[in-house]
Amino acid sequence: MWDRLHRLLLEELHAAGRLDWSRAMIDSSHVRALKGGPKPGRARSTAAGRARNTTC
Structure with missing residues (x-):
């Protein structure tokens, strides 16, 4: 819809x-x-450990 309106x-x-x-x-x-x-690629962590909300 937005593409058509823009055109x-x-x-x-x-x-x-x-x-x-x-x-x-x-x-x-x-x-x-x-x-x-x-x-x-996935950015390397600079923290000593994982954050509580990380699941991987």
Whole structure:
């Protein structure tokens, strides 16, 4: 639903000449990298022992 609404808004703004693509940018936190890099491993703990709420 939101994708369709966003697309419609962009189409309307484009048709009205109200989009300035020279100022457009993409935020990688919202774009899935289908062939992205390796997944980071689990971070090592710096604590002496496990926290009470850890189950692993």
